[in-house]
Structure formats: C-alpha cells, structure tokens
Amino acid sequence: MLNNVVFEIRGKEYSIINSEKNNIIFIDYQKDKKAGxxxxxxxxxxxxxxxxxxxxxxAFVIGKVLKHRMRKKIIIFKYKAKKRFTKKQGFRPRYTExxxxxxxxx
Numbered sequence: 001m002l003n004n005v006v007f008e009i010r011g012k013e014y015s016i017i018n019s020e021k022n023n024i025i026f027i028d029y030q031k032d033k034k035a036g037x038x039x040x041x042x043x044x045x046x047x048x049x050x051x052x053x054x055x056x057x058x059a060f061v062i063g064k065v066l067k068h069r070m071r072k073k074i075i076i077f078k079y080k081a082k083k084r085f086t087k088k089q090g091f092r093p094r095y096t097e098x099x100x101x102x103x104x105x106x
Contacts, residue, residue, distance in 0.1 A: 008043040029094035058106030063098040
C-alpha cells in the first residue's frame with residue numbers, strides 16, 4: 001500500500017493521500033474527455049518516499065472520468081470608496097470528477 005501520491009495536470013498539483021483503489025478526486029474541467037473515458041496522468045512527482053527530478057520515470061496514474069459538474073457560485077464584488085461604484089459578478093467554475101483506478105511505478 002502506497003501512502004502518498006502527488007501528480008501534475010496542466011501546471012496544478014493534485015495529491016492522493018491514501019492511495020487505495022476507488023479514490024475519487026476533483027480536477028479542473030477536462031473538456032476533451034467524456035464520462036466513462038479512461039484518463040492517464042503521466043507527470044507523477046512522488047510516490048510515497050520516492051521523489052522525481054522533477055517527475056518519476058515510468059510512473060503514471062490511471063483514472064476513469066465519472067462526470068462533469070459545476071461548483072457553487074463564486075461572487076466577485078468590486079467597490080470603490082467615495083465614488084458610488086459597485087459591481088457584482090458571479091460565475092460557477094466547472095470541474096471533472098475522476099475515480100483513480102491504479103497507480104503504476106517502475
């Protein structure tokens with residue numbers, strides 16, 4: 001059993017603390033993947049006590065896309081003092097739910 005796995009997707013790092021099978025992680029929206037597709041993350045930074053420079057050779061994480069969702073609305077409020085200026089915006093960021101199937105290391 002592996003303790004900790006850290007991998008990178010498009011410049012962001014994600015970690016799996018307890019690397020048992022069927023872990024579900026939430027990553028940035030992957031528009032080119034559909035629900036049920038298999039996805040491979042080849043940029044693994046560390047597995048347990050092994051660290052890469054910057055990535056581990058031959059290590060990768062395999063996952064399955066479960067679904068695409070939207071997070072809660074984020075409110076952006078702009079205000080300028082003494083100018084009677086206020087602006088309220090909001091948006092709902094998308095994310096992809098991925099189930100980790102296996103972690104391979106060489």
